Amino acid sequence: MADDFLPIEPLSREAFAPFGDVIDPDPASMRLINGGTTRRFDALARVEAYGEDAEVVISIFRGEPRRFPYLVTMMERHPLGSQSFSPLSGRPFLVVVSEDRDGIPAVPRVFLASGGQGVNYRSNVWHHPLMTLGAVSDFLVVDRLGPGNNLEEYFFDTPYLIGEPTP
Ligand SMILES: NC(=O)N[C@@H](O)C(=O)O
Numbered sequence: 001m002a003d004d005f006l007p008i009e010p011l012s013r014e015a016f017a018p019f020g021d022v023i024d025p026d027p028a029s030m031r032l033i034n035g036g037t038t039r040r041f042d043a044l045a046r047v048e049a050y051g052e053d054a055e056v057v058i059s060i061f062r063g064e065p066r067r068f069p070y071l072v073t074m075m076e077r078h079p080l081g082s083q084s085f086s087p088l089s090g091r092p093f094l095v096v097v098s099e100d101r102d103g104i105p106a107v108p109r110v111f112l113a114s115g116g117q118g119v120n121y122r123s124n125v126w127h128h129p130l131m132t133l134g135a136v137s138d139f140l141v142v143d144r145l146g147p148g149n150n151l152e153e154y155f156f157d158t159p160y161l162i163g164e165p166t167p
C-alpha cells in the first residue's frame with residue numbers, strides 16, 4: 001500500500017540543513033577566480049575528521065542500484081567524521097537520514113537528490129548506506145580514515161518501506 005511508504009521529498013539546502021549540506025552550484029556561494037574564467041562555488045560543506053591521526057580521504061563508491069519497494073532495516077552514523085557523496089554518473093540517488101532520539105534514529109526522512117546534487121552528512125548524523133538508483137553509479141566520497149570506531153549501526157525492530165522513486 002502506497003500509504004505505508006515513507007514520503008520522498010526533493011532535496012533542498014533548507015530541508016537538509018538539520019543533517020548536513022547540499023553540494024551543488026549554489027549561486028550564493030559563487031565567486032569568480034582564475035581571471036574570471038572559472039566560477040568557484042565556495043565552501044559548500046566542511047569536512048570533519050576527529051581524533052588523533054585522523055585523515056581526510058577521497059574515494060569512489062561504485063553503487064549497485066537498489067530495488068524497490070525497499071526495506072529500510074537499519075541506519076548508521078559516523079561519530080568521528082563527516083561523509084559526503086557526490087554523483088559522478090549524473091543520475092539521481094536517494095538520501096535517507098534520521099534525527100537522533102536519545103541515541104537511536106527517529107523515523108527516516110527520504111530525499112531524492114538530482115544527478116547534480118551531492119550531500120555531506122555531518123558527523124554523527126544517522127543515514128542509510130548509499131542508495132543508488134537505476135544503474136551502477138559512481139560517487140566521489142570524502143570522509144575520514146583513521147583509528148577508532150567510526151561506525152555505529154542501529155537496526156529497527158520494524159523496518160520502514162520506500163516505494164519506487166519517480167525521478
Ligand atoms: N561503509 C561505507 O564506507 N559506506 C557507508 O558509510 C555509507 O554511508 O555508504
Ligand code: NI
Pocket residue numbers: 076078083127128129
Ligand atoms: Ni556512511
